Amino acid sequence: MRPFAYVKPADLDAAVHAVAGDPGARFLGGGTNLVDLMREGIERPDTVVDVTALPLDEVIELPDGGLRIGALVRNSTLAADLRVRNRYPVLSQAILSGASAQLRNMATVGGNLLQRTRCPYFYDRASACNKREPGAGCDAFGGVNRSHAVLGVSDSCIATHPSDMCVALAALDAVVEARSVRGTRRIPLVDFHLLPGDTPQNETALAADELITAVELPPIAAPSRYRKVRDRASYAFALVSVAAALEVRDGTVTAIRLALGGVAPKPWRAHEAERLLLGGPATEEAFRRAADAELAPATVRPGNAFKVELARATLAATLRELSTGEDAG
Ligand code: SF4
Numbered sequence: 001m002r003p004f005a006y007v008k009p010a011d012l013d014a015a016v017h018a019v020a021g022d023p024g025a026r027f028l029g030g031g032t033n034l035v036d037l038m039r040e041g042i043e044r045p046d047t048v049v050d051v052t053a054l055p056l057d058e059v060i061e062l063p064d065g066g067l068r069i070g071a072l073v074r075n076s077t078l079a080a081d082l083r084v085r086n087r088y089p090v091l092s093q094a095i096l097s098g099a100s101a102q103l104r105n106m107a108t109v110g111g112n113l114l115q116r117t118r119c120p121y122f123y124d125r126a127s128a129c130n131k132r133e134p135g136a137g138c139d140a141f142g143g144v145n146r147s148h149a150v151l152g153v154s155d156s157c158i159a160t161h162p163s164d165m166c167v168a169l170a171a172l173d174a175v176v177e178a179r180s181v182r183g184t185r186r187i188p189l190v191d192f193h194l195l196p197g198d199t200p201q202n203e204t205a206l207a208a209d210e211l212i213t214a215v216e217l218p219p220i221a222a223p224s225r226y227r228k229v230r231d232r233a234s235y236a237f238a239l240v241s242v243a244a245a246l247e248v249r250d251g252t253v254t255a256i257r258l259a260l261g262g263v264a265p266k267p268w269r270a271h272e273a274e275r276l277l278l279g280g281p282a283t284e285e286a287f288r289r290a291a292d293a294e295l296a297p298a299t300v301r302p303g304n305a306f307k308v309e310l311a312r313a314t315l316a317a318t319l320r321e322l323s324t325g326e327d328a329g
Contacts, residue, residue: 029108065219071110090224094168110212117159157200167261171243193266222247238262
């Protein structure tokens, strides 16, 4: 491991000043992804700014009925918060479906937003990877790509975003708050993560010197849930996941929010499916038609073509469960 400087600021101002003008600095929260990347030599910071002493570890009620989640709230704490479990079950379920209890106890909300892909070629420095080394090529194209993306991909990168929590946040219209020496700004979660295009190394809208300070959730009345399909029952990334909130009145869809995980380089807000369903009948046929339309632009490879039908079926099943109140587990 390369030597690096370590600082632990006591307040927000000191934290953002510690990285200002230093593109080689990285913020450290729970460390569950950054430390792994440093061990592998993929992240090579000059300075690690440990932010765990900052007062960003509370979940606070907002006047409009929403919640403000501090960036240092641990994933396990957030999943167990009664307000989250009762009002945003999709978020609690998504967090509990990810990683292991030990990792959830360490991982922070801010760090979860910034976790990097688990594409095996990205972690293998003997492989070609445009994300790790721009212009190097991509060994996933002709390699083992069963876990890779089918929506939002480019000729440079087909990696998936690994987070479950972020899929729920995308469906919930969450807003990320970030702070730097220039001040505070708010970024909608759906705009926070970037598609790869020609620059797969650029993964978020966050500037190098910006610190995530909070995530805000608007109020929501519709029932919601998270469904995840994976290779084994625990400690596995999603092959496909669905975060959904659905309100039905007299057989008509009156509110809907949908996002997909495991299928795209970012949490995938299913705008087309939402558009087709809102104001229409809450029927199996409508759910399937919307799922078909959302997956229609998919670009598949031999290893991951199965994800299209899996995503269609999971999306339709999640909507059916929400519309009928059934629980298929
Ligand atoms: Fe790298 Fe993306 Fe290709 Fe994986 S899919 S090897 S992350 S460029």
